[in-house]
Amino acid sequence: MSQKITTIGFDADDTLWQNEEFFRLTQDVFYDLLRDYADPDHLAERLLRSERKNLGQYGFGIKGFMLSMIETAIEVTDQKVPVSVIQTIIEAGQEMLSHPVHLLPHAREVVEALGQDFRLVLITKGDLLDQERKLAQSGLGEMFDAVEIVADKTPETYIRAFMRHGHGPDRAIMVGNSMKSDVVPAIEAGGWGIHVPAKFEWEVERAEAPVDHPRFRVMKDLGELEALVAQLV
CATH class of the missing domain: 1.10.150.240 (Putative phosphatase; domain 2)
Known part of the structure; x- marks a missing residue:
C-alpha cells in the first residue's frame, strides 16, 4: 500500500x-x-x-x-x-x-499552492469564537478542506484529525510554530512535524526539538514549505 x-x-x-x-x-x-x-x-x-x-x-x-x-x-x-x-x-x-488579522509572509501563497495537490486541514486550539473570527477575517477559510478547533493538541488529536480528514497520520504533515503543540505530538502520532519558528515563543509552548527523528524538519518561514514538501513526497 x-x-x-x-x-x-x-x-x-x-x-x-x-x-x-x-x-x-x-x-x-x-x-x-x-x-x-x-x-x-x-x-x-x-x-x-x-x-x-x-x-x-x-x-x-x-x-x-x-x-x-x-x-x-x-x-x-x-x-x-x-x-x-x-x-x-x-x-x-x-x-x-477585535484586532484585525495580519497574515504572515507567504501564508496565502503557500496554502493556495499546496491546496492544488493535497488535502489541507487547519488544526488550531483556543477559543472557538475567536478562532472562527480570525479564520473568517484571514480570507483563507475556503482554501482548507477541513477545520479542527480543539481544546489541546496531543498525539490522539492528530490521529483523529488525520484519520477523519485524510488517510491517517503516517501520510500527513503538520506545519506549525509550536514545538510542543504542533511538532512533537504530530510526530508521536506517526506523522511528519515541520517547525516554522515564530518571532515570539510563549513559555508554555516550549519543548525539546526531536532533532534526531527522521520525520522532523525545520524551515525559516513558510516560503520554504513547497520545496520541502516536494522533497518529502
Whole structure:
C-alpha cells in the first residue's frame, strides 16, 4: 500500500497569522498598570504561573489570558487592585478580540499552492469564537478542506484529525510554530512535524526539538514549505 503523503495540517496562530505579538503588547500594558506594586519581571513570573494553572479550566486563548491577568492583579496587590485597573485589563482583552488579522509572509501563497495537490486541514486550539473570527477575517477559510478547533493538541488529536480528514497520520504533515503543540505530538502520532519558528515563543509552548527523528524538519518561514514538501513526497 502506498504511503505517499496526501494531507497537510496547518496550525493557525503564529503560523499563518500574527498572534503572540499582540499578547506581548497587552502584557506590557499590564506591567505598566501594576508598576507601583511589582516590577515587570516579577509580574511576568506571576502571570505565567497563573496562566499555567488556569489552562485546565479556561483553556487556551485571549479570554483565559484576561482572567489570568485579573487574578494576578488581585494577588500582587493583596486584593487592593483599583477597579480602574481591572477595567483597563478587560478593555485591553476586548481590543485583542477585535484586532484585525495580519497574515504572515507567504501564508496565502503557500496554502493556495499546496491546496492544488493535497488535502489541507487547519488544526488550531483556543477559543472557538475567536478562532472562527480570525479564520473568517484571514480570507483563507475556503482554501482548507477541513477545520479542527480543539481544546489541546496531543498525539490522539492528530490521529483523529488525520484519520477523519485524510488517510491517517503516517501520510500527513503538520506545519506549525509550536514545538510542543504542533511538532512533537504530530510526530508521536506517526506523522511528519515541520517547525516554522515564530518571532515570539510563549513559555508554555516550549519543548525539546526531536532533532534526531527522521520525520522532523525545520524551515525559516513558510516560503520554504513547497520545496520541502516536494522533497518529502
